[in-house]
Amino acid sequence: MAAGAFSTDEAYAAGLDEVDPLAGMRGRFHLPRGAIYLLGNSLGLMTAAEASVLRVLDEWKAMGIGGWLGGDPPWFWLAERIGEAAAPLVGAASDEVVCTGTTTFDIHSLAGTFYRPGGGRRKIIASAADFPTDVYALESWVLLHGGRREQDLVLIEPGGDGFVDEERIIAAMTDEAALVHLPSVFYRSGQLLDIERLAAAARERGIPIGFDCSHSAGIVPHRLSEWGVDFAMWCGYKYLCGGPGAPAFLYVNRRHFGRVPALAGWFGYVKERQFDLLPEFEHALGAGGWQVSSPGILGAAAVQGALGVICEAGVEAIREKSLRLTTYLIELADAFLAVEPYRFRVATPREPGRRGGHVALARDEDALRIKEALVDRGVFVDFRPPDLIRLAPSPLHTSFAEVRHVVRQIMDIIDTRAYERVSRKRKPIS
């Protein structure tokens, strides 16, 4: 890094931008006009998705049903091909990942497959800080097996610092536990769990463990296979830029390829014999076996296009810049925003190794209205109740100068009391 020790000067930010090896990627993204977009953790911006969707539309126009085998690549294998391309992002073998379903659907499919309560083992270990859909889905499986939420769903609480201690999760891995399901990165605090350590602890105790990598896929490299993680799933529309409601991904460790998928469907069939259309289900021996329906080729094409850009940049380089951006943001927040009258507190771990791609800033009062005032000024950030503003600088299109500008905007909104002119009413999405 050319720039020296941290400084709040504009020149320091400019120095960081000058030596940024990923600066050239910005031109590949469609930025809303005049905006600073810090919501790649929620909906990634459009990049090469467009060209890829147009390609499939052209194939459909020209070939009709012929695209299933005649498309380039053929639609019939597209979900597996995209899985193969995404596998290096999470450190999986090419047949351990497939692009399919949606995040919540894939949680159902994998919880159904791996949660097999029996004997004294009935509990699912998750976290109270989980994204709610994960907990809703897990509860469904407890109920489907005749259990009760209060008894069989163990939700580990964050400690006084707002973070979830791995030690406490491991302590819950008793001989009553039948499944562990956790996020790689918590959606509010941005805390990154020690996946390797948790997977090793679960393995020692004979408990299957899975991770929802929605907030890490494409921004934090993993080594899921090597760490022995049993299963995982993640979103296609956050850091992976696959577009609103894009298909998701699932990963199954190869030692489980022989397991019967809980939610069977004809697209999970052994590919060579799928069109024999036999009545007995013979599932493919790979993550592809967990597919259910015909893949939505248009949505998958969008994911495929975006993935090309992300893989071109490389997840290691993405992580490196991401940590520099979030470190800079935290340093600025400490220097400028911790004092009166700003009163923000960094609610994300300061250790780089415990952090995902975003930074959460907490403020006891008016966080929602400050966030709305930022959006009015073209700064895309979001609010998570009761007191958090989340900021996710993208290594692929956010500059250090923009990060500095955002911090100055927050100060200005408070200095001029601009937020007091914003309604207290929450919009349906905030």
Ligand SMILES: *Cc1c(COP(=O)(O)O)cnc(C)c1O
């Ligand atoms: C974004 C996200 C989801 C989204 O679920 P969908 O089924 O895609 O709507 C689920 N879990 C986590 C942890 C997320 O961050």
